[in-house]
Amino acid sequence: MDWFYEYYNGCGLAIKIKRKLYETKGVQKVEIYETESFRKMLVIDGKIQLTEFDEAFYHEMLVHVPMLSHKNPKNVAIVGGGDGGALREVLKHDVRRAVLVDIDRNVIELCRKFLGIDRGAFDDERAEVVIMDGKEFLKDCERFDVIIVDSTDPVGVSDTLFDREFFELAREKCDVISLQSQSPLIQKEYFRTLLFNSSPFERREVYISCVPSYPLALWSFIIGGDYDFESLDKRFERIKGKTAHYNPEVHRAAFALPEWLKKEVKECI
């Protein structure tokens, strides 16, 4: 048996592999593994994107925090997220339409075939898939209630989703946005860049979750726009019983930041 390693800055994570299920190289290098203790795992360009063991800790926080901070989200766009995990969570809500925009068709096809964490979401009649760069899509799309950005690290194809122009376009096209904003511990440059560049969303906040398979496990997200946490408990009724990780207490707690992180955020906002 082999190990898969992802190295960060002088440290890393080792995951024991049972077997490789698939590997291909197109727009990005996509690998899918069966691991010993994290079940199946998706790796893109050498970086762990999800494991079945902890993907809910990430996808539920990325999706339900903005969805329940909006009065009545009906039209939702997901930028990235070709594995279908975020789409699956969006469709737990009473939405009319969920558009997933991913630049890499391979990710969608291979994840449907070898991973299946979408649990049928791609077959839902409310779901629509567009294969295209997320920023290009925003230039010419309708307005959405919520936009969710589920990107890879900003190296290679997803760096267009991290610049100011992307957020300027997004601000015109939604009430509420959420995005994954990398490790605030060991990817500080990425984290700071996102905080700065998301300034078209004048009102924005950082929240955190623990995702053990990501660099150093502490993961950050940003919510921006016209969000409110007023009736969280009531709004939670919309999806109660359908989540494995999210609940309103976890939602509120995710915004409680330690002093060092508050300081980082203050320097950028």
Ligand code: AG3
């Ligand atoms: N994308 C954000 C995870 C990035 C992890 N980075 C890393 N391992 N260096 C997750 C996509 C899942 N839908």
